[in-house]
Amino acid sequence: MPCLSCLKENIDGYCLKCRKELFGGIKISPQLTFNSPYSVDNQVYNTHTQHISISGVQIKYSLKLVEGQLQLTDEGGEYILKPIPTGTFQQLDQAPANEHLTMQLARQVYGLNVPPNAIVYFTDNTPAYLVKRFDRKADGTKCLQEDFAQIAQMTSESHGENYKYDLSYQEMAELIKRYIPAYPIALEAFFRMILFNYLFSNGDAHVKNFSAIRSEMGDYQLTPAYDLLCTKLHSPSESDLALNLLAEGYPQKFLEVGFHTYNDFMEFGVLIGILPRRMEKILG
Structure with a gap:
């Protein structure tokens, strides 16, 4: 077995x-x-x-x-x-x-x-x-961790009941650049998570399902990925992504064909600051 x-x-x-x-x-x-x-x-x-x-x-x-x-x-x-x-x-x-x-x-x-x-x-x-759990130290104490809704200072009181879905992944990348010192590495990890979520139809990957955690050195880094699942298995009408890739809305090609393409993710990666040659390697 x-x-x-x-x-x-x-x-x-x-x-x-x-x-x-x-x-x-x-x-x-x-x-x-x-x-x-x-x-x-x-x-x-x-x-x-x-x-x-x-x-x-x-x-x-x-x-x-x-x-x-x-x-x-x-x-x-x-x-x-x-x-x-x-x-x-x-x-x-x-x-x-x-x-x-x-x-x-x-x-x-x-x-x-x-x-x-x-x-x-x-x-x-x-x-x-x-x-x-990855938010516990060896002595059992809790690490300081904030999800991206907390980082963006978004709550249901300030942004309404739908606040978890009010940012785009591009805007989340800007928060990574602002708060995570080793952001070039973090951006690539973040991009891989978004690509994976799209390929596996995880329509629940909203801002609270991404977090930053304080390391023993006192700086912040992305947490391991969590809450990954194919939501379409349980809700067939659910979107393949919880949030828009781009801050300005859907890419033109998505509006034409109804799904994201290689070029959409290439555009997204370049916009958030990943070098084109790295994008080509990641996308294969």
Whole structure:
């Protein structure tokens, strides 16, 4: 059977490499010791709930590793757990596998920086997506992290309920130039994320799904990519991109053919400051 993290052939559970990345080498069972939040008694979850997307309806829980087992926790969380979401979207039972596979493709095929992640199972055998937090230091304290809505000082009070979708990716790139010292490297990583999201139809890649984090040196850098999934699997009418590429609106070619082309991404890359020869290499 495949490793439930990297998907490579393995005897059972997680391979040694993934155990090291996820759990510090400890052998952890992929079977959790508690039921899903939708089982008969879910009171244990009441104090652990936070709402996030798929379009604002998915639920996540905080876990920590205690004596060789993953347990729900109110503080000091080391992992985020996402069970099958509820709602009116299609094929939601596939959401954990969708996010896990998309994140693995991002890492293994496209070379994106993503946090260690895996599939786990509740005691009722329903799957959930597990991802290791990247905003925790070795001593357990939290790193200073801000998403791009915070960086742009955008809230629902100041910009309306749709504020997460009010910037373009070009405008987000300008924020990277302003706040991230090593911005040439960050811009290329950002561009690769946008291209990946388009290729895999992630219509939920809004401003809150990109963040900057303060390093131990005191400067800021882009966080690993997170919340990557094919949203069209669950919402076929969803856009292939959450935001416009360009600040001025859609490129002319997009208006003509109804989808982004090689030239659109070349134009976007050049506008945000990536050298044309680097763009050609990235786009292949």
